[in-house]
Amino acid sequence: xxxxxxxxxxxxxxxxxxxxxxxxxxxxxxxxxxxxxxxxxxxxxxxxxxxxxxxxxxxxxxxxxxxxxxxxxxxxxxxxxxxxxxxxxxxxxxxxxxxxxxxxxxxxxxxxxxxxxxxxxxxxxxxxxxxxxxxxxxxxxxxxxxxxxxxxxxxxxxxxxxxxxxx
Ligand SMILES: [Zn+2]
Numbered sequence: 001x002x003x004x005x006x007x008x009x010x011x012x013x014x015x016x017x018x019x020x021x022x023x024x025x026x027x028x029x030x031x032x033x034x035x036x037x038x039x040x041x042x043x044x045x046x047x048x049x050x051x052x053x054x055x056x057x058x059x060x061x062x063x064x065x066x067x068x069x070x071x072x073x074x075x076x077x078x079x080x081x082x083x084x085x086x087x088x089x090x091x092x093x094x095x096x097x098x099x100x101x102x103x104x105x106x107x108x109x110x111x112x113x114x115x116x117x118x119x120x121x122x123x124x125x126x127x128x129x130x131x132x133x134x135x136x137x138x139x140x141x142x143x144x145x146x147x148x149x150x151x152x153x154x155x156x157x158x159x160x161x162x163x164x165x166x167x
Contacts, residue, residue: 083110085130
């Protein structure tokens with residue numbers, strides 16, 4: 001008997017790590033990071049380090065100060081995509097990746113790019129599908145303050161936003 005052929009868009013595992021796997025979408029080729037464990041709100045998924053330090057941002061860096069942008073180590077963390085409804089937060093003070101809500105194994109791990117980035121090197125159109133999707137993601141300086149304050153932000157971004165609202 002011949003089975004009907006179904007074309008499935010099943011993500012395949014690109015690389016597997018302690019608490020998360022990088023999966024690749026077979027149609028788009030886009031990679032994302034998927035949790036392998038359950039976490040509670042406030043849990044530390046991992047610590048991270050600066051791989052390299054840059055004066056100007058690029059699409060893989062995270063901002064830690066005015067002219068300081070780091071690439072992430074462990075490197076697979078670079079596949080943490082953006083969502084306007086994030087479940088993790090890169091705390092650039094403690095250098096910990098923190099769960100913002102309950103996370104189940106197989107959930108995609110996403111952070112809110114403007115929580116670390118003031119002004120992004122490569123703005124993009126978000127298609128996260130959240131009710132509260134901000135659509136164009138360009139960094140914290142481009143998000144209305146009332147929306148921005150609904151998110152957990154790095155101390156650096158909070159400081160910069162404070163300066164902006166005073167001036
Ligand atoms: Zn969105």
